[in-house]
Amino acid sequence: MDGAGARRAWAGPPVVWAAGRLVLLLFVFKVFVFPGPDVTSDVSVIYQGWFGVLRQGTFPLADVAWQYPPAAALPILAPGLLPFLSYPHAFYVLVLLADAAVFALLAYAGRRPGKSMRGLWMWVIGVPLLGPTVYARYDVMVTAVAVAALLAGARHPRIMGALAGFGALLKVWPVLLLVGPVRRRAWASAAVTGAVLAAGFAAVMPGAFSFLTYQSNRGTEVESLGALVFHVARHFGWSGQVLLNYGSVEFLGPGVSLVSTIALTLTGAAFGWLLLWRMLAVRFAAHSLADAAFTAVLLFTVTSRVISPQYLVWLIGTAAVCLCFRGTRMGPPALLVLLAAPVTMLEFPLWFGDVVASDGLGLTLMFLRNGLLVAAAVTAAVRLWRATVPAAPRTGIPAQATDTEETPVSST
Known part of the structure; x- marks a missing residue:
């Protein structure tokens, strides 16, 4: 490619990123009104309410x-750094800056020798x-912290561990970044970072771990995989209800406790599979760390009692890191996640009323979105296993040699 062609190729992602983010800002700043429920109420009502409580030195216990987790107080308090803006507007600006940070990280990674720009495009288009x-x-x-951790990877295990530990105290799921072939130094760094931050929050702010009680009492949210049981059952006389419960719209009634228990069991089974994989896997390459993290986050997401729309951001971010590596096995599941993104926007907020009503359109959207995520999770798990285990x-036939493109990663 000549110099002019290369410049045009590098100019593409920033232009598309800027255009896409401008549209998002126009909607959240309410220059234009997006159809469906007002998605900004979480910021203007819930987050801003928590901001007032957190500023007083305590968590929202009631x-x-x-x-x-306790470090979630930091992004909720962060808009206070921009006192010249209203709380919601300051929050949106900070999210934009986090988005730009992910863009910069993926752009830097994609331009390194042997890397690919596919990861950057995944983020630019998917969000x-x-x-x-x-x-x-x-x-x-949170995803910005996770992307930084994964890109630090094998080169800087202590930095990766510290970022993963910090991310886990922001929203738990970044601890899944450590399931892959990470070095023990990364685990030690994550444990120290997490312990120090947790102890610090517990010492200075009452109620740092009150979230554990509320989280354990959650039911089956209407967008989750398990909720499909009740979406269908409502058409056959199921007597339960759909109500706002513990901060989300959930099914309440006969059988909900059982389905929620099954979901937790499936999550436990997924972790068991990941443990078995880690014990048997020996063929690691540079991309294996990101591939394992993406697979783990997928499995956690599809088996969860809740699949909120923003969970797709986690998947897009971790998939983007995978796609920075030319040798990644995660191309097909990343594409399935990308296809699930616009379906997620259709089910929430556009036609969320149809989802809550379990009508034909709502059922179609939920089966399609969750079906894509399940297909992505199964595909990712199979491809990760085949690539590393x-x-x-067979009797009398030597074991197949390791792929010459793969470079073992030490776990020490």
Whole structure:
């Protein structure tokens, strides 16, 4: 490619990123009104209410919607750094900056020798496909920490561990970044970082771990995989209800406790599978760390009692890191996640009323979105296993040699 062609190729992502984010800002700033429920109320009502409580030096103990680890106080308090803006506007600006940080990290990674720009494009295209909800939650900020941790990877295990530990105290799921072939130094760094931060919050702010009680009492949210049981059952006389419960719209009634228990069991089974994989996997390459993290986050998401729209940000971010590596096995599941993003925007907020009503359109959207996520999770798990776990040799036939493109990663 000549110099002019290369410049045009590098100019593409920033232009598309800027255009997509401008549209998101126009919606959250309410220059234009996005159809469906107002997704910005979480910021203007819930987050701003928590901001007032947190500023007084305590967590929102009386609010059952507070279901986050203690470091979540930081993004909620962060808009106070921009006192010249209203709380909601300051929050959206900070999310934009976090989004830009992810863009910069992926752009830097993609331009390194042997890397690919596919990861950057995944982020550039995938985020706006989720609609304005993505800028009205703090998940982009958490994903920025997770992306930085994964890109630090094998080169800087202590930095990766510290970022993963910090991310876990923001929203738990970044601890899944450590399931892959990480070095023991990363685990030690994550443990120290997490312990120090947790102890610090517990010492200075009452109620740092009150979220554990509220989180354990959650039921089956209407967008989750388990909720499909009740979406269908309502058409056959199921007597339960759909109500706002513990901060989300959930099914309440006969059988809900059982389905929620099954979901937790599936999550436990997924962790068991990840443990088995880690014990048997020996063929690691540079991309294996990101591939394992993406697979783990997928499995956690699809088996959860709750699949909120912003969860897709986690998947897009971790998939983007995978795609920075030319040798990644996660291309097909990343594409499935990308396809699930616009369907997620359609089910929330556009036609969320149809989802809550379990009508034909709502059922179609939920089966399609959750089906894509399940397909992505299964595909990712199969491809990760095949790429890293040697096949059992047949009698009299030597075991297949490791792929020459793969470079073992030490776990020490």
